[in-house]
Amino acid sequence: MPKAQREQGHARVFDLGQQSLRELNQALHDLGPGSNETAWEVLNPKGSHSVAVGVDQPISIDVRGSVGYYCAGMNDGGTITVHGSAGPGVGENMMSGQIVVKGDASQYAGATGRGGLLVIEGNASSRCGISMKGIDIVVRGNIGHMSAFMAQSGNLVVLGDAGDALGDSIYEARLFVRGKVESLGADCIAKEMRPEHIELLQGLLDRAGITDVKPSEFKRYGSARKLYNFNIDNADAY
Amino acid sequence: MCGIVGLFLKDKALEPKLGAMLSEMLISLSDRGPDSAGIAIYGAATGNEAKITVQSPKPDRDFRGLDAEVAKAIGAPVSVAVKSTHAVVRTTPDKVDAAREALQSLRPDIRIMGAGEAVEIYKEVGLPEAVVDRFDVRSMTGTHGIGHTRMATESAVTTMGAHPFSTGADQCLVHNGSLSNHNNVRRELRREGMTFETENDTEVAAAYLSNRIAHGKNLGEALEGTLSDLDGFFTFVVGTKNGFGVVRDPIACKPAVMAETDQYVAFGSEYRALTKLPGIDNARVWEPEPATVYFWEH
Numbered sequence: 269m270p271k272a273q274r275e276q277g278h279a280r281v282f283d284l285g286q287q288s289l290r291e292l293n294q295a296l297h298d299l300g301p302g303s304n305e306t307a308w309e310v311l312n313p314k315g316s317h318s319v320a321v322g323v324d325q326p327i328s329i330d331v332r333g334s335v336g337y338y339c340a341g342m343n344d345g346g347t348i349t350v351h352g353s354a355g356p357g358v359g360e361n362m363m364s365g366q367i368v369v370k371g372d373a374s375q376y377a378g379a380t381g382r383g384g385l386l387v388i389e390g391n392a393s394s395r396c397g398i399s400m401k402g403i404d405i406v407v408r409g410n411i412g413h414m415s416a417f418m419a420q421s422g423n424l425v426v427l428g429d430a431g432d433a434l435g436d437s438i439y440e441a442r443l444f445v446r447g448k449v450e451s452l453g454a455d456c457i458a459k460e461m462r463p464e465h466i467e468l469l470q471g472l473l474d475r476a477g478i479t480d481v482k483p484s485e486f487k488r489y490g491s492a493r494k495l496y497n498f499n500i501d502n503a504d505a506y
Numbered sequence: 507m508c509g510i511v512g513l514f515l516k517d518k519a520l521e522p523k524l525g526a527m528l529s530e531m532l533i534s535l536s537d538r539g540p541d542s543a544g545i546a547i548y549g550a551a552t553g554n555e556a557k558i559t560v561q562s563p564k565p566d567r568d569f570r571g572l573d574a575e576v577a578k579a580i581g582a583p584v585s586v587a588v589k590s591t592h593a594v595v596r597t598t599p600d601k602v603d604a605a606r607e608a609l610q611s612l613r614p615d616i617r618i619m620g621a622g623e624a625v626e627i628y629k630e631v632g633l634p635e636a637v638v639d640r641f642d643v644r645s646m647t648g649t650h651g652i653g654h655t656r657m658a659t660e661s662a663v664t665t666m667g668a669h670p671f672s673t674g675a676d677q678c679l680v681h682n683g684s685l686s687n688h689n690n691v692r693r694e695l696r697r698e699g700m701t702f703e704t705e706n707d708t709e710v711a712a713a714y715l716s717n718r719i720a721h722g723k724n725l726g727e728a729l730e731g732t733l734s735d736l737d738g739f740f741t742f743v744v745g746t747k748n749g750f751g752v753v754r755d756p757i758a759c760k761p762a763v764m765a766e767t768d769q770y771v772a773f774g775s776e777y778r779a780l781t782k783l784p785g786i787d788n789a790r791v792w793e794p795e796p797a798t799v800y801f802w803e804h
Contacts, residue, residue, distance in 0.1 A: 315778030336778050353791065355777055356761055374761065374793060393793045394758055413758070413796060 279330070280305050285312035289319065299325045315355065320348050323365070340367045343384060359386045362403055375412070378405045381422065387476045394431065397424045400441055406476040416443055417453065425472050427481055435489055437506075439496075443489040444469050446481060454505045457492045507657045508682040509535030510669075512743040512773035513783075514650040514750035514802050520769055520784075521550075525646030529638040531772070531779040532653040536634050538775060539655035542668035543637040544629025546678045546745055547651040551623035556602040558595040559619040559627045560609060561665060568613045569593050579608035590640045591665075592619065592628050599623060602675075617666060617703070622676030624649075624747050629668035649804060652745050652773075654680035660688070661706040671709045673700070674716030676747035681708040682760045682775055683739035691736065711736060715744060729753045729799040741794075743773050751801035758796030765789040771802050 282292045292310065299305060308329040313319050317336040320329050323346035331339070334352035344363040353371035362381040369377075372390035379395070381403025388396075391409035397416045406425040413431035416424050419441035429447035436453020442465070443456075452458075461484070469483040494502050511531040515521055525547060532543060562568035569588045572595070577584040582601040587594045597605045602621060609616055620627040628641040634655045638644060654669035661667045672678040685691075688707035691714060696702070700713045714736065718728035725744065729751050732742065741760040744751045752773055754762055765772045765780050767789045774780045777791070794800055 314781040315776060334777050334781075336776055353777065372791075372793075374763070375759070394796070412793075 279307040279309040281309045281311060283311040284314070284316055284319075289316050293318065293321060296320060296323050296325075296327075296329075299327065301325065303327070313352070317355070320346070323348065326365070334371065343367060353390065354388075358388075359384075359403075362386060372409070373407075378403050381405070385472075385475055391428065397422070397441070400424065404472055404475070406472055406478065408478070410447065413450070414453070416441060416456075419443070423468070423472055425469065425476070425486070427478070435491070437495060438489075438491045440491060442468070444472075444483075444486040445489065446486045449487075449489070452489065455492050455495045456489055459488045459490045461486070461488050507538045509538030509655045509775045509779070510653065510680045510682050510741065510743050510773070511535065511775070511779050512650075512652040512680075512745070512750060512752070512771075514771040515648075515769070516771070517769035521649060522647045524648040524651055526644040527783065528651045528653055529634075529644045530782050531774060532634040532638065532655060534779050534781070535655055535775055539657040540633055541658045541663045542629065542631040542656045542665070543634040543654065544627065544656075544668045544670050544680075545638065545641075545643055545651060545653040546620065546625055546627045546670040546672070546680075547643070547646050547648040548624040548676070548745060548747070549626070549646075549648045551676075551747055553623065554598065555596055556599040556605075556621065556623055557626060558597075558602065558605060558609065558621040559592060559625070560595060561592050561617045561619050561629075562613070562615055563591070563665075564615065565591050565593070568616055572609075572613065575612050576605055576608045579612065580604040589628070589642065591630060592641060594626055620670075620672030620678055622672075622747060625672065625676045625678060625745065627670055627672055627678060629654075629670065630665055631663055631668065649748075650745060650750050652678065652680050652743050652750075659684050660708075661704055664704075666704050667706050669708055670745075671706070671712035673709065673713040674719060677712070677716050677719065677744070679708065679712040679715060679742055679744045681711055682741045682762075683755070685711060685736055685738035685740065687737040707738070711740065711742060719746075725749050725751050725803075726799050726801050729801065733797050741775070746803075749801055749803040751799065752794055753799045754794055754796050756797040762794050763791065764794055764800070765791045 306327045310331040313333045315336040321341040324344040326345045328347040336355040338357040340348040341360040345365040347366045349368045354369045354373045356374040359367045362384040364383045368387045373388045373392040376395040378386040386405045388407045392411045394412035396411040400419045400422045402421045404423045410428035416435045420439040426445045430449045432450045433453035435456030466483045573586040585596045669680040670678040685707040688710040715728045
């Protein structure tokens, strides 16, 4: 028995080297409330697109390898761990639950997410958390340019550095960055870390299983709220 | 969407497998572009041979007796190796321009895909698997190569609209994206004497690089120039006689992933394209940064 399978005990194993992606996603969608099949393991993803998209039950899925576009999109309550890297759009529009990427994530990780927690243990590239709407995203490494563009709600925590135009046209999301920020986008400003933010950030780090950094090491960024209502004096900022 | 791949070998032991590796990489991205596919493979340049890859819609008619007729016209030995709709015309390096002229006057319907000491280019409409089978790309050896599977957006689905585009000796380029100022740049390049075969935006990018290299820039400097002079979305992968380069526009929304080991540098639009490469699980894998030029030379 492969090592991974032993660790998972009675996990239902799906080998994408032999079974189709459609079979996998159909089997996941067929699970009803209270199903006993709560542990799944996916082997040989080899960059496949749309692995475990649309999970809507509180099950756990371990994906052994790297995935392509849109892994775990729309996740609603599942706990999905990618033991590799993820392609563009991982966790896009997540509703609830948790996604952990052990490696790096490509563009627009967690885009438009409405809830749940996305943890990226490596780096995320451009547009991480673009238009996030309530999701919490924790990135252990760096994030690329235009991250949190038009972010509306939720929290983005970055232990490393952020690329150009962080938080461009941001609404109400909170951005916490521990490293340096290449540049801030339109209407995004550095903000004071008040006790409630320290507490919030500690909670996010705890949930992401991060114990080696302190909330006080981060800076907070958010919306200056100048672009909410059109004012001709701010026309250049749009 | 389009899919692009590139493979630059450092380990000579892999050279006999270059065609097979590049073919697999390209086939894995078939669903990114069903319209046409193409591949450029660089064999080792010997210094005493030049190759011109040509294409004809009627190969039986155009390639018959071509070697003898071109040899007579240019006064030098010529060999012609036919592969389906393409043929590789070989002659001595000093006769390559004369051979091009002879080919075009003897066979007006022939299209020149590319020329140089190292490169051969095969491209046709259809899926990558059909294209690599047709030209037996899997059996080809070489030092580096690039490939493309096309979803047509800016010009017609024709053989000439397929990538790679080659506009200078041993230079070629594949592109994922679309350029918005290609008509303007084409006009400027025409004024400088560059010629164009198609209305395709990518051909303009290839010609832009050739023009800059002709003005004395190296590949890295020429690629830097694309960042200020070309508007639009692009991930470019380019090959030269002994080099391989990558650049993405500053917005960088066209996907790209690279891998490097002691044996090779590889490029794919997606990680899927890299999964069959040897040692990929332990390779350094990264996403090329926007507005940043990467290049390698032998």
